[in-house]
Amino acid sequence: MTDKNLASVVFTTEELQKLDEALQNIENVLKGKTFNLTPDERKQYGSIAEQNKLFVNKCKELMEQYPQFVPSFLDKEEFDRDYQARQQIETRLIRLKTITEQLSDTKVLLDNDNYFNSITFYRNVKFLSGQNVPGIKTLYEQLKQFFKGGRKKADV
Template sequence: MKTNDVIQVVYTTEEQTALETNLSAIEDFAAKNAPNLNAEDRQQYGSIHETNKLLVDKCKTLMEQNPQLIPAFVEKEEFQRDYDARKFIEDTLLRLDGIKRKLEDTKILLDYDNYQDAMAFYRSARYLANEQEEFAIPVYDELKQYFPGKKNGSSSDTETEE
């Protein structure tokens, strides 16, 4: 495998449109059904973490087995709705995290491919500019600014390339 072509991905216009449509539907769902907590709210409500999730699960089971112990101010039906919604959101977030990871990995490989090809182009322009090819000199002059460690664009092969 060539080092400048580690991934081959082509998204059709139809695929891009379908993804945009589906993402818009997810955004609409979240806008309708999910609050947007500010930093203070996030601090106040926080996360119950895994240990406390286990407590909630155990209490749910015990509430079902011992309904006479449920305090009057705790509405079992509301507890169940909240529990079911939390589970649904948690499962959805896990799926979204998996999708996000795959897309990030794809982007990393695409960035790598683009960078390798860009560096090959830069090296070609540098070589031709050093050979005094007139068409290459302005291109090289424009690109050499991305390698500030070099003195006045000297032609040495020791330029910082990453």
């Protein structure tokens, strides 16, 4: 068992409030501007592949250069708004994905630290229970229920 701590993170109350306020601000700005698709709708619309993004970019470029060839039934202004909003969203999505990945990775390390420290505690309680330390049996009984179903690596 290692005593190496993989991550040590502490948030102040002020930092947590700032994070919550920032998230609330994001939610407020996005209200009425974003959509929640059903699983079926996600399948139906999917996402366009990189090759198709290149196609859309080229069409946008050519529509700008040759407006006379844009069909009258195509709402070019709406196309431009959609195109711009998509780019604006993608830029922020990249940032949010980076933040989400960092938070997720940090949580993995913290979970790992907590789990292995809990295993260390459990092993000590199990050892002390075998030594008949007064009051320890109740603790051991509460913890050993998590290791039913055969001998586990952590239950050695």
